[in-house]
Amino acid sequence: MMRRAGWISALAAASVTALALAGCSGGAAASGSSTVEVKLSIPDPIGSSVGMAAQHFADEVKAKSNGSVKVTVIPNGTSFGGDQNAAVSRVQSGSLDAVILSTSVYAATDKKMNAVSLPYLFSSVDQEVKYLDGAPGKELLSDLAQSGTKGLAMLSRTPREVTNSVRPIQTPDDLKGLKIRVPGNPLWTKFFSAVGASPTPMNFSEVYTALQTGAINGQENPVEVPATNKFAEVQKYLSMTNHMSDAFVLAISDKKWNSLDSKDQQALQASADDTAAFKTKNDAQLADTQVKQLESQGMKVNDLSPEGAAQFKTIARSLYPQFADTVGGADFLKTTVDFVDGQ
Template identity: 60%
Template sequence: MNFKTRAITGVLATSLAAALLSGCAGGTPAGQSAPVAKIQLSIPDPLTSSVGVTAQHFADQVKKTSNGSVQVTVVPNGTSFSGDQNAAVTRLQGGSLDGLILSTSVYASVVPEMNGISIPYLFSDTKEEAKFLAGEPGKVLKDKLAAKDTVALAFLTRTGREITNSVRPIEQPSDLKGLKIRVPGNTLWTDFFGKLGASPTTMAFSEVFTGLQTGTIDGQENPIEVPWTNKFSEVQKYVSMTNHINDAWVLALSSKKWDSLTEDQKKALTAASEETATFKTGYDEEQSKKQLDELAAKGMKANELSASGLAEFKATSQSLYPEFSKLIGKEFFDQAIAFTGKK
């Protein structure tokens, strides 16, 4: 081998070594794709619930939009956070949970503006709520969450909350007088139900069925799918279609998990989340009618509010606007009221 040949061989060897070192240092070697990003998405309810079906729909959409580069696994029943929803929010912020779908009423403990979604009788229906969440108010809430190391991919609507109990139908606020109604541990709920004349009682949701069964509480309030999923027809006689409060779900990732993703993966997740938000609004509208029929078939008596009864509920809410404004923050409260045209 002459000098010139040895020199060329040396250059090629050096170039090959540099390429190999580059690959070991974090680059993706030619011919190999980037590693699949794996996300565990925790939810508080069973896979058969509305949020369970929606979470799996999201996982399927992500597989399509990412061409398989992101894999979402749904972890149901609150098992990844031992059923403690407040702890789940903290763990998501800290990055020990990858992703989470949880109610906005729980996030209100760290972002008070979240309660703006739940001003009683703020929305006429879930379609109006969807516009609110997809509009400027929703953007403000996403920014507030981002400051808490939480990347809100999308807000998912829920149908209006209804009241179930075993004492009497609820047709006007006076029918609630003295009834122990389980509510979330959120001041907006306790203020509202206290003003209506009920005895608002906070209780972990895992204890609600037993509480209803033993008479520790008389009733509870939730979207219709909750008494359906949890078989409350076995321990409740009446379901009153009060539609008093809407809340929503936050579909979120921890900032830690989000920052570990490529730009293409982020775009895929965002696209999938937007499609999933549209899916859930339609799915819930269809399912809630079937679920109400099934509850009635199992012996629950359903009633709608009269026009005068509804007016009384709305008047009670409006009388609490000064308190709600302080709880939520005046700026966002005013924005919410202006957006929906409520006074």
């Protein structure tokens, strides 16, 4: 779809080559010993982009471990009562085996995770993937080791877009006076205030009703969110603002990781690397389909004007010095910006 061409490039060649595991035929499954189970908890339904990635990981682990490791996906946050912050603590303690959670969740304990979501940091998904695969992403994963967690992979996510019921958004002026639901995070509240909107933090469970009653005019999320939550019923415009991104972390508790032999650890790591590539490609395909779905349901979809995109980026970048503490300090802010601008 042309409107996403600048953001989501063709990724057919992005698949990660599977790691050849020496001696797999002598693994636990082949020798008749019991299979090791890893329970992978995710906050979203199995049919979501995260659910698809989790199932892909499970399938890859089964193949790469020759059946000696079984990954069981537990969707909908049922294993942690929907409390994602509690899930972080539980994987650290080992009472959860493994999780896929957003960087914004981990940011509650490691502010550097917020750096992924700096407004207008990335100009494309390819650029985000390079950041996640590169030195900054590796640093974020290594930080998890300080709290009893093995970070296996950083998984990209499609950028966030604005929906509203008043007018299409093409320049910052179009946001003036609009009440836009945002997460309760200074990256969001400061950015949307700076571009003239009225940022309104709100629990996501309340958003549909608030849109329906007019308590808020709009919200911002990756396209998957309005598509799967029937926002076309209460929103008229989808503007491809691509204003912020976040990512997901595939992680396993040290307790579970250390209980695995080296061949099984290799299988999990290779599967995680493959899953990161799978999610990027699969998300791009899903996003295009979901934009068309929203259009067919009556939403009007527009790109930013070139002038508007430049105005948004200028405003966003002017805020970066204010975000140093929010992203873990001036040093990591500089590391992040230098890495991305050097691409």
